[in-house]
Amino acid sequence: MPNPTTRRSDGRASVGTFNRLAAGLANAGRSFYARGWVLGTSGNFSAVLGKKPLRLAITATGVDKGLLTAGHFLEIDHTAKVLRGAGKPSAEALLHLTLVRVRGAGAVLHTHSVWSTILSEAFAPSGGLAVADYEMLKGLEGVATHEHREWLPILENSQDMAALAHQIEATLERSPDAHGFLLRRHGLYTWGRDLPEARRHVEILEFLLEVLGRTWRAAGREAPARPAREPGL
Numbered sequence: 001m002p003n004p005t006t007r008r009s010d011g012r013a014s015v016g017t018f019n020r021l022a023a024g025l026a027n028a029g030r031s032f033y034a035r036g037w038v039l040g041t042s043g044n045f046s047a048v049l050g051k052k053p054l055r056l057a058i059t060a061t062g063v064d065k066g067l068l069t070a071g072h073f074l075e076i077d078h079t080a081k082v083l084r085g086a087g088k089p090s091a092e093a094l095l096h097l098t099l100v101r102v103r104g105a106g107a108v109l110h111t112h113s114v115w116s117t118i119l120s121e122a123f124a125p126s127g128g129l130a131v132a133d134y135e136m137l138k139g140l141e142g143v144a145t146h147e148h149r150e151w152l153p154i155l156e157n158s159q160d161m162a163a164l165a166h167q168i169e170a171t172l173e174r175s176p177d178a179h180g181f182l183l184r185r186h187g188l189y190t191w192g193r194d195l196p197e198a199r200r201h202v203e204i205l206e207f208l209l210e211v212l213g214r215t216w217r218a219a220g221r222e223a224p225a226r227p228a229r230e231p232g233l
């Protein structure tokens with residue numbers, strides 16, 4: 001028998017489930033804004049409300065992330081059709097749906113930080129960025145030691161979300177252990193099995209990107225001139 005607290009007869013999540021996850025996402029968003037990772041209306045956040053049928057709570061487009069509240073979230077289905085809330089979903093909703101499908105993510109978080117923007121341009125010729133041997137890597141799910149090499153793929157930015165979703169899927173097939181990826185001159189995508197894990201991944205990856213960026217700058221290094229190899233290739 002369906003649980004009346006989590007599922008309504010029209011397939012939407014219960015108001016309680018929606019409000020709880022929307023409030024958690026709004027809280028994460030305001031925290032990221034305070035760190036300078038989602039200034040203005042940049043970035044978008046989602047969490048899975050239900051899997052069968054798939055329902056997602058996701059930011060409405062055009063909302064100032066410093067003012068984000070639970071009221072700025074929409075419930076969408078697997079086609080990004082709005083089932084609850086006012087406004088349109090983010091243009092990048094298709095990317096969130098793709099990550100939920102191919103990674104089994106329970107939450108997907110996307111930031112536009114200064115360092116992810118700079119490094120995604122500098123390392124684009126390599127097709128990605130390697131982060132290795134930092135203690136903070138242990139904050140990534142499944143990583144138990146600092147002796148770990150995390151490969152963050154970098155994809156060309158695009159406004160064609162269907163094409164970008166296909167490229168993301170193909171890229172993640174080649175990097176099955178990746179905890180996130182960068183879009184060139186755009187920002188970071190990461191995810192987790194639930195919202196706390198995804199939020200932790202944003203904090204860990206943004207920290208590592210800033211460390212890498214500052215170190216790279218301080219050393220006066222040039223961006224790599226030619227593509228480096230991805231792991232396993």
Ligand SMILES: [Zn+2]
Binds near residue numbers: 044110112186187
């Ligand atoms: Zn974006």
